[in-house]
Amino acid sequence: MLTVNAYAATSATEPLSPITIERRDVGPHDVLIEIKYSGICHSDINHARSQGRPATYPTVPGHEIAGIVTVVGSAVTKFTAGDRVGVGCMVNSCRECASCRDGKEQYCLNWHTTTYGAIDKDGTQTQGGYSTHIVVNDDFVVHIPEGISLEAAAPLLCAGITTYAPLRRFGAGPGKKIAVVGLGGLGHLAVKLAHAMGAEVTVLSQSLKKIDDGLRLGADQYHATSDPATFVQLAGTFDLIINTVSAGLPVDAYLNLLAVNGTLVNVGISGEPLSFNPFSLLLRGRTVAGSLFGGIRETQEMLDFCGEHGIGAEVDVIPAEQINKAFERVLSSDVRYRFVIDAATLAG
Numbered sequence: 001m002l003t004v005n006a007y008a009a010t011s012a013t014e015p016l017s018p019i020t021i022e023r024r025d026v027g028p029h030d031v032l033i034e035i036k037y038s039g040i041c042h043s044d045i046n047h048a049r050s051q052g053r054p055a056t057y058p059t060v061p062g063h064e065i066a067g068i069v070t071v072v073g074s075a076v077t078k079f080t081a082g083d084r085v086g087v088g089c090m091v092n093s094c095r096e097c098a099s100c101r102d103g104k105e106q107y108c109l110n111w112h113t114t115t116y117g118a119i120d121k122d123g124t125q126t127q128g129g130y131s132t133h134i135v136v137n138d139d140f141v142v143h144i145p146e147g148i149s150l151e152a153a154a155p156l157l158c159a160g161i162t163t164y165a166p167l168r169r170f171g172a173g174p175g176k177k178i179a180v181v182g183l184g185g186l187g188h189l190a191v192k193l194a195h196a197m198g199a200e201v202t203v204l205s206q207s208l209k210k211i212d213d214g215l216r217l218g219a220d221q222y223h224a225t226s227d228p229a230t231f232v233q234l235a236g237t238f239d240l241i242i243n244t245v246s247a248g249l250p251v252d253a254y255l256n257l258l259a260v261n262g263t264l265v266n267v268g269i270s271g272e273p274l275s276f277n278p279f280s281l282l283l284r285g286r287t288v289a290g291s292l293f294g295g296i297r298e299t300q301e302m303l304d305f306c307g308e309h310g311i312g313a314e315v316d317v318i319p320a321e322q323i324n325k326a327f328e329r330v331l332s333s334d335v336r337y338r339f340v341i342d343a344a345t346l347a348g
């Protein structure tokens, strides 16, 4: 066992605080990673505060992990010490079900093992990336290409793949009109990725506050959803709308922005039911869809794509002691566009 420094939530209401946790010995198929950076995802906050399913405390969040391999198990062939690697939202799956065999481990029919807050195959609770080291099965580790800095790569492991997967699945590319709802951690990467895929990209944001950023990141158009004229002007326009906003969405208003056969895909997480008029779908052949991050193969494909196109997240690197403040700022959408923890500051 390896004792490592981390930041943990000790209850649903206490601020996160320094802690030490145990990492398992490196097994034949394991990789020990020295974590360099760990992104702060909105899901981390929900988990730390037991919003959604109850967490078991203490719990260490973090599923946007970028670091360097320091030790590899005896049976590991894909990685060697010194490799730049990433770990995202899952660290295991059953490997046997139809989804796993199809490379879609995120949809494992026996449930994938989340990077934190799950019981791993060895019976221990998984602890995430707000720590200095992590031991992960090599099948759930991906290479980070040279050309993306590790801090800019970290958020790609959740926010990047979460937006890349539906863009690919629904055919983003030249001649396609894509709208991205919300210019936050997910949205800003959706804009960069869709632009790099050759699609025409429109940001639909509450206000025009971030318009300069949006256009700089690759958007062709930027509209405020607080302006009713937006919904008139853009009616019937988009082949795909990616909704990154977790708060309740007036679905009919957005469906009306879709072209014939267009798709509204939800990647933001909200427990609230969606409600819409079925005629909004039927009369234009539209689809409402959902998407959960991506499989390991596709995550590697996404990173390679980002390497080729020079895409990384826009990050605000913070020391560990600012994690609690960062949580508050994420909740008030006061971040451009992802906080990333400098893991060196966890060393204590």
Ligand code: ZN
Pocket: 041, 042, 043, 044, 063, 089, 158, 159
């Ligand atoms: Zn996430």
Ligand code: ZN
Pocket: 093, 094, 095, 096, 097, 098, 099, 100, 101, 105, 107, 108, 109, 110, 111
């Ligand atoms: Zn499976």
